[in-house]
Amino acid sequence: MDAVNVAIIYYSATGNLHALAEAAAEGAEKAGANVRLRKIAETAPPEVIDTRPEWAEHVRNTADVPEAVLDDLAWADAVLFGSPTRFGNPHSALRAFMESAGPLWFQGKLADKVYSAFTASNTAHGGQESTLLALANTFYHWGGIIVPPGYTDPVQFKTGNPYGTSHVAGTGAPNEDTLQAARHQAGRVVQTTAALKAGRAA
């Protein structure tokens, strides 16, 4: 059977989601998947980005990461979305990308794939679950199979978010436990998707 194709599609201004996305890519690759790590194209104007040196630096540092395109969704058997929490919701550019997938949705090409999501917010109660659940609303519309991490690995009892890997950016960069949670989440997505593929092929 062909390996599982996993697209990891994220937006990051200051690097936290990028770090989680890279860890998810490691976890998916370790589980045997073909991985496309893709960033959502930046929509903020340079003069706004330059008001925050860490944002400008991150844009420079990730210039080589390909931007997400609709073919990444069509190609994937499973998609992990990574979004910062923005006023309790997903980032607007990531939302715009999802909304641009209307034609794929209409043709049924987003259905039956596995979806999962991860996030970061500045504070622990700043809206991580609401962001993840808002992303899941779209997965329902797409006819997706949502695979959350739950408490399926000891690391989940340390990091504690069954809805999806979550990082409190106000504490600094993601620590090893949080990166491991992202690896675990992506590995579980690959294993579940592989089982679905095998079942459908049988």
Ligand SMILES: Cc1cc2nc3c(=O)[nH]c(=O)nc-3n(C[C@H](O)[C@H](O)[C@H](O)COP(=O)(O)O)c2cc1C
């Ligand atoms: C416009 C805006 C809205 C935000 N809203 C929230 C929020 O509702 N709750 C919260 O805890 N953090 C909020 N933040 C902080 C971001 O979630 C945080 O900077 C982000 O998760 C860091 O991820 P990144 O380094 O990948 O960009 C907001 C930031 C911006 C710029």
